[in-house]
């Protein structure tokens with residue numbers, strides 16, 4: 154049985170606002186003339202699609218036109234789905250809105266393509282008292298004196314810098330404006346997550362880690378490195394840290410360990426939570442999960458490329474110690 158996420162959760166900006174952010178950012182590519190506009194973009198999208206079909210993930214993102222094409226084609230629908238998913242989990246909303254009135258830090262692994270960034274910004278923005286257009290009514294004058302920041306570290310093996318920069322310019326211009334943009338501290342980093350150490354990732358300071366549509370890729374690239382990386386999370390993340398893993402429902406690859414073949418999710422659960430029957434011994438607990446959850450994009454959204462519905466598998470873990 155599949156569950157369904159609401160099309161819009163009030164903790165985030167409305168879906169059309171999220172889509173408009175992409176329309177504004179990629180105006181030239183989506184609405185430009187014949188040579189530079191949608192037709193040219195569709196050619197690039199086909200090329201990226203064939204790399205993705207061959208599971209050649211590195212080849213899919215190896216130049217700027219392909220990265221922009223990926224972002225225009227896949228990230229808007231993903232951003233809608235991620236905004237709905239993040240908003241569905243109260244502890245995640247608490248992190249993204251700095252509800253505890255303290256700085257919060259998020260690490261998005263494989264988060265260069267913009268969907269996580271825009272989804273996070275779509276939840277952070279309405280929580281800011283100075284963004285009067287969106288702010289929920291402040292209860293008192295003192296509520297306006299927020300100084301806490303949201304730190305967002307986007308680590309990706311592909312170089313998404315120009316895409317991120319363009320999205321951030323528009324997040325500042327249309328959502329957060331200059332007075333609140335300073336508290337949305339985004340650090341894009343072009344690196345292989347599996348080669349970074351716990352200090353470079355500030356693992357002990359993180360409040361939320363996202364691994365969205367990226368786990369299969371990591372394990373395909375480097376199985377032993379991916380296992381070691383999850384073990385680093387066990388060792389270095391602090392109590393209360395959240396870890397959200399999302400993949401396309403039913404797409405989790407199988408993995409061979411010794412002579413046995415497992416669905417990848419079993420291996421991940423075992424590393425994070427402990428062996429079956431001994432889950433209490435693991436470092437993390439599962440606080441929300443679904444094998445199949447739909448996010449359906451509303452039919453009335455205005456975007457020149459089809460926005461695909463998403464059926465996802467998710468697990469939200471919380472560090473116990």
Ligand SMILES: C[S@@+](CC[C@H](N)C(=O)[O-])C[C@H]1O[C@@H](n2cnc3c(N)ncnc32)[C@H](O)[C@@H]1O
Nearest residue numbers: 231263266268309310311345346365366367370
């Ligand atoms: C299928 S895309 C998903 C993008 C995005 N998370 C989303 O959901 O739309 C996988 C992303 O993971 C990145 N990636 C793959 N291997 C990586 C690694 N070893 N370290 C960091 N990023 C990696 C890719 O460059 C790509 O941006």
